[in-house]
Amino acid sequence: MSGRAPARMKAGEKLDLHTHSDRSDGTLPPAQVAREAARRGVRLWALTDHDTVSGLNEAAAEASSLGIAFIGGVEISTRQHDYLHILGLGVNHRDKRFLQTLEEAASRRDARIRRVTEQLAAAGVDISYAEIRGLARGSLSRAHIADLLKSKGYASSRSDAFRKYLDPGKPGYAPSGGLDACEAIAAITNAGGAAVVAHPGLVLPVLELPAWKTAGLAGLEVFYPSHSADMTRKLLEMAVKYGFFATAGSDYHGPDSGRTASLGAPLPEKLRDEVAASVEKFVWNS
Ligand SMILES: [Zn+2]
Numbered sequence: 224m225s226g227r228a229p230a231r232m233k234a235g236e237k238l239d240l241h242t243h244s245d246r247s248d249g250t251l252p253p254a255q256v257a258r259e260a261a262r263r264g265v266r267l268w269a270l271t272d273h274d275t276v277s278g279l280n281e282a283a284a285e286a287s288s289l290g291i292a293f294i295g296g297v298e299i300s301t302r303q304h305d306y307l308h309i310l311g312l313g314v315n316h317r318d319k320r321f322l323q324t325l326e327e328a329a330s331r332r333d334a335r336i337r338r339v340t341e342q343l344a345a346a347g348v349d350i351s352y353a354e355i356r357g358l359a360r361g362s363l364s365r366a367h368i369a370d371l372l373k374s375k376g377y378a379s380s381r382s383d384a385f386r387k388y389l390d391p392g393k394p395g396y397a398p399s400g401g402l403d404a405c406e407a408i409a410a411i412t413n414a415g416g417a418a419v420v421a422h423p424g425l426v427l428p429v430l431e432l433p434a435w436k437t438a439g440l441a442g443l444e445v446f447y448p449s450h451s452a453d454m455t456r457k458l459l460e461m462a463v464k465y466g467f468f469a470t471a472g473s474d475y476h477g478p479d480s481g482r483t484a485s486l487g488a489p490l491p492e493k494l495r496d497e498v499a500a501s502v503e504k505f506v507w508n509s
């Protein structure tokens with residue numbers, strides 16, 4: 224039992240509903256992300272690894288011992304856009320059908336990674352699928368390829384590797400083979416979770432909110448490190464218009480991930496309490 228979400232959080236306390244561990248492309252194990260969250264003053268925390276729930280038990284146990292309210296989550300990739308991702312907050316991580324969906328996602332990821340490594344090898348880059356597989360502790364991702372390119376001296380950081388080799392138009396680009404957004408939303412909802420569009424500001428041109436509302440979409444990740452103040456306002460208005468709740472996350476990936484956002488979502492305390500109230504029923508309690 225990780226305790227209830229604090230009905231009212233204290234001044235200075237934070238929440239973070241979007242984070243990654245090394246079960247996908249984060250760099251720290253789940254328990255260490257929990258400790259880092261506690262150190263940063265996070266009192267309500269969700270782990271949302273890409274297409275896997277394998278880190279949730281470890282995260283929940285550590286959160287419980289630290290007195291942090293924990294929400295078990297996931298971030299599902301879609302095929303519409305490389306950055307159109309659907310967060311699932313409070314999914315039942317034992318739901319057989321949902322686990323089957325994640326297994327299928329894992330094989331599509333595997334196929335994409337194989338394709339990327341073949342393309343890179345054909346372009347003269349010294350890289351193999353087996354090496355990538357050896358780096359991953361859970362979900363395989365292009366970030367693992369970027370890490371390998373960095374360790375072999377082909378790039379100076381993950382983002383440099385994406386720019387030079389993995390982005391569209393570069394030799395190692397292959398499109399995402401994920402689920403359709405509506406399928407992802409339905410899979411999350413059927414597993415008892417709330418489906419939330421991750422970082423909607425990065426994918427505005429591909430948002431289809433009316434259709435997704437019909438499919439069961441519940442929230443928008445309004446508060447996100449790279450959303451400008453204008454974007455945040457615009458997204459809040461969209462959330463109100465469609466009846467979605469707003470969520471907030473840092474998309475923390477740990478040290479050496481090439482990302483600078485630290486744990487704790489960027490939002491004012493009054494809105495923080497509203498966000499906390501919207502997701503309180505998803506707090507882990509088994
Ligand atoms: Zn994402």
Ligand SMILES: [Zn+2]
Nearest residue numbers: 241243298474
């Ligand atoms: Zn993420």
